[in-house]
Amino acid sequence: MSEERSLNFLEQIIEEDLAKGANGGRVHTRFPPEPNGYLHIGHAKSICLNFGLAQKYNGQTNLRFDDTNPVTEDTEYVDSIKADIKWLGFEWANELYASDYFDQIYNFAVALIKKGLAYVDDSTAEEIAAMKGTPTEPGKDSPYRSRSVEENLQLFEKMKNGEFKDGAKVLRAKVDMASPNMHMRDPIMDRIKHAHHHRTGDKWCRYPMYDFAHGQSDSIEHITHSVCTLEFIPHRPLYDWFIEKLEIFPSHQYEFARLNLNYTVMSKRKLKQLVKDGFVRGWDDPRMPTISALRRRGFTPASIRTFCDRIGIQKRDNLIEVSLLEYFIREELNRTANRVMVVTDPLKLVITNYPEGQVEELQAENNPEDESAGTRTLPFSNTLYIERDDFMEDPPKKFFRLGPGNMVRLKYAYIIKCDSFDKDADGNITTVYCSYLPESRSGGDSSGLTVKGTIHWVSAAHAAKAEVRLYDRLFKVDDPNNEDGDFKSYINPDSLQVVENALIEPALASAKPGDRFQFLRKGYFCVDPDTTPEKLVLNRTVTLKDTWAKEAKKVKE
Secondary structure, eight states, X not given: OOOOOOOOHHHHHHHHHHHTTGGGGOOEEEEOOOSSSOOBHHHHHHHHHHHHHHHHTTOEEEEEEOOXXXXXXXXXXXXXXXXXXXXXXXXXXXXXXXXXXXXXXXXXXXXXXXTTOEEEEOOOHHHHHHHXXXXXXXXXXXXXXXXXXXXXXXXXXXXXXXXXXXXXOEXXXXXXXXXXXXXXXXXXXXXXXXXXXXXXXXXXXXXEOHHHHHHHHHHHTTOSEEEEEGGGGGGHHHHHHHHHHHTOOOOXXXXXXXXXXXXXOOOHHHHHHHHHTTSSSSTTOTTSOBHHHHHHHTOOHHHHHHHHHHHOOOSSOOEEOHHHHHHHHHHHHHHHOEEEOEESSEEEEEETTSOTTOOEEEEEESOTTOGGGOEEEEEEOSEXXXXXXXXXXXXXXXXXXXXXXXXXEETTSOEEXXXXXXXXXXXXXXXXXXXXXXXXXXXXXXXXXXXXXXXXXXXXXXXEEEEEXXXXXXXXXXXXXXXXXXXXXXXXXXXXXXXXXXEEOGGGGGOOTTOEEEETTTEEEEEOTTOBTTBEEEEXXXXXXXXXXHHHHHHHO
């Protein structure tokens, strides 16, 4: 049964608008990423919100790339953003670009100049910053603020024609240098950039600032509900000012709290640093919070959508536990992932009374949570590999695995008893010798014995090898943004451990990139795109249990 939930504040606003027939009864949202990096889990929340609102109220959503800075933008980012949105399960009504509107936005600027509401300023960036004042002191008028309309029109056309160098002049809105809102103190609308644009090529050498393009693009598209994050609250009066002075469609902005996750960073600038400086292996490194990284790590679209839905829409910033995101993928994979046996730290085990050379086919269920998943056969022989930490030479009382004289069940197979073991010259256990009870076979056990421990294994003669990448949290502190010094100094040195030659059961050898599994007693894993016919590579998506919760509790105690 689905849980009933109350409307969030945006749904309440939309329902009120629909009730009074605002915007002609339309709901039209947009998702407006800047194509200067890969999308992360915070963007996923915005995607789910914008597309979800439109779906709920029979509206539509535009995908609009706010591509106003040619220096930082690239078609690689455009393509990755489109792929991520589709992977999450959403389709946009229109694919648009702010650059589609550069001519129109240029004309908007000319219209404001003609109204005496914009002027060309020759001041340097430093001079403009100094004239802005402070939050408690008003700014000072630029000496160029009183230029005539005719002079401003001529200079702005020369800016467009490429007659000035980068930084020589800017176009500013003539608003209020004494406004308590710093964004209203004659903000820059347009600047000179002799740079090649990924869509418009070399047509333009001046480009609108984000604040002059963003709101106007919403208006041009007749967006009814422009949903932004909280940092845009002080920008809203400026957007409204432009709309009012230009007398264009009054698109209205609403703000919600962005998603912040602990044990990671969400700043695109910081994520770029991690990639550029080689702290991770790219934007889709499974330790990154990007959507492409989560996909590669083994997260599903449904788990991310559920997570975004459950955390809700807030008006205040807060830090969300990454363990909640991990909870939803665990819940899904517990239902859907087939179980397999993989040994990451092999210890040889010989069953001395099992006939040498004999191979038995055992039946194993693929998923106890899903009967339709069926069964598979496992080869069983007298020489196996088990996990090294499933054996102890001198086990404590509550150690229910293997030790001298102890009995355990081999999963899907027999009960065995440890009789002896070998050590090398350094004291390391090299081989464990056991005897088995022939009458204790799983599914037909007539031994009458009950053992407390069950361990997994692979047959030595039939096991294949694989590389297993054990991913963990990228940072070792809860909020690296609030720590002293360089955030990169808090990177978790154990965020990736590679097991080069893990031993896998034969059925797993044919797995394809994207396939997901539960390694019995280990966690959930996904086949990585680095996989080749010669080498299977598996990424740990998440452990079986939240081990970090236990560690955090220890620290607090």
